[in-house]
Amino acid sequence: MPDFSVLLTHKAAEAIRKGAVWGQVVLKVSTPESIGAVVAISHGSGGRFPVDLDVPGHFLKSCDNKPWGYWYRVSAELHAHWLLARAQRAVVTVEGFRGLVGSGFQSPGGNAHLAITHVAGGQDKYSDLQLPEFALWRVSADGAEPLSIDVEPDVTGARALAPHWPVADLESARVLVVGCGSIGGAAARDLALAGVGRLDLVDPGRLRWRNLPRHICGPRHVGRLKVNALREDLTLLREQTEVRAHATDVVLEADKVRDLLQDTDIVLCAADGVVPRRVVSHLVRRAGVPAILACVLENGQVGELIRLRPWQGHGCLQCRRDALFAEGGMRPESMLAADYGTGSFHRPMTAVGSDLHLIGSFAAKVALATLLHDKGHHDQRIDAEHAVVALRPRPGWAPPYDVERAGSVRWMPGFPPRSGCPTCEPA
Ligand SMILES: [Zn+2]
Known part of the structure; x- marks a missing residue:
């Protein structure tokens, strides 16, 4: 002792x-x-x-x-x-x-x-x-x-990192996190650790028993709205980050999210499923807000990050998917809807919490780099818009998902909009 x-x-x-x-x-x-x-x-x-x-x-x-x-x-x-x-x-x-x-x-x-x-x-x-x-x-x-x-020092938390970290630039940052599952929870935690001043958490779901093996929130929160459980844990972790909870469905209540975007610097979308991601892609484009979309595919074999920019020459999520498909790639969105497994049926392997958190942390890293680069920190530049991360790779996937070694990352440039895209080029 x-x-x-x-x-x-x-x-x-x-x-x-x-x-x-x-x-x-x-x-x-x-x-x-x-x-x-x-x-x-x-x-x-x-x-x-x-x-x-x-x-x-x-x-x-x-x-x-x-x-x-x-x-x-x-x-x-x-x-x-x-x-x-x-x-x-x-x-x-x-x-x-x-x-x-x-x-x-x-x-x-x-x-x-x-x-x-x-x-x-x-x-x-x-x-x-x-x-x-x-x-x-x-x-x-x-x-x-x-x-x-x-x-106890005069200053604690991320503020204590000044002047060796751009504390003021992050304290003034407002990040909207859509989807507060295992990926979104880990991403929100990292954003708070970095010193982001305000997090808006958007998710209508509750923390279920089946979420516990992968979620950063523990069993004491079972049954609560995920946004409230996360708000409580993150506030205890970093009281200097204001965490606002919105039990809002991004598809059914898109108007509410559209309002939140008026006061948002960047969106980190870790929502499950095809439709919520498409809705976020559309809303951020119309609002002129950048976004990071994060997900894992096929039971956690591969993680994927897509950065969307509201800029001319940068296409939306759908434009990227169409361009990849036109090049002979596959359409990965269909693999998103699959559940990771609940323990009630057999899968040969499943997504584990640590892999999902890795993708959440990576998404937070890219969101922070995007924020800081936009505020003039040129060392945060990322010259690419789309990353594939190998978690448990299996050979034979179509490019660009044919990453071979666990832990390897493949970065790719963005894609231009398709002509006539209703998101990128509305009439
Ligand atoms: Zn588009």
């Missing part, structure tokens, strides 16, 4: 930075996990005030409050001792510890207590040591044992 450790919340750290020179500390402690979180402090012997965890669902919230420890403002030299004692698995004598505490030191007596120490201001002569601002100790009559403390 690792050493006992403490989480110092952002609020607690701020209160200590701005506080007096010492005070009391209350923790919530999980004994099995050997960790606690600071939930209340005082300044000197004054009243305690809450500095609680501001994290919904955090596991320590349900743990018991344990009374007292202390915090002290200390000389930087004590944190140099902390580093050294950690490295040598040694302790600092009580006298040595007390000598570097500004004031308020509480003698441990017969019991051990925890002490959080804080070094204010510059690091002076110890600057080359990179001294921690906060340190944790278990203080007993035998000495002060150095322990680890994890300070």
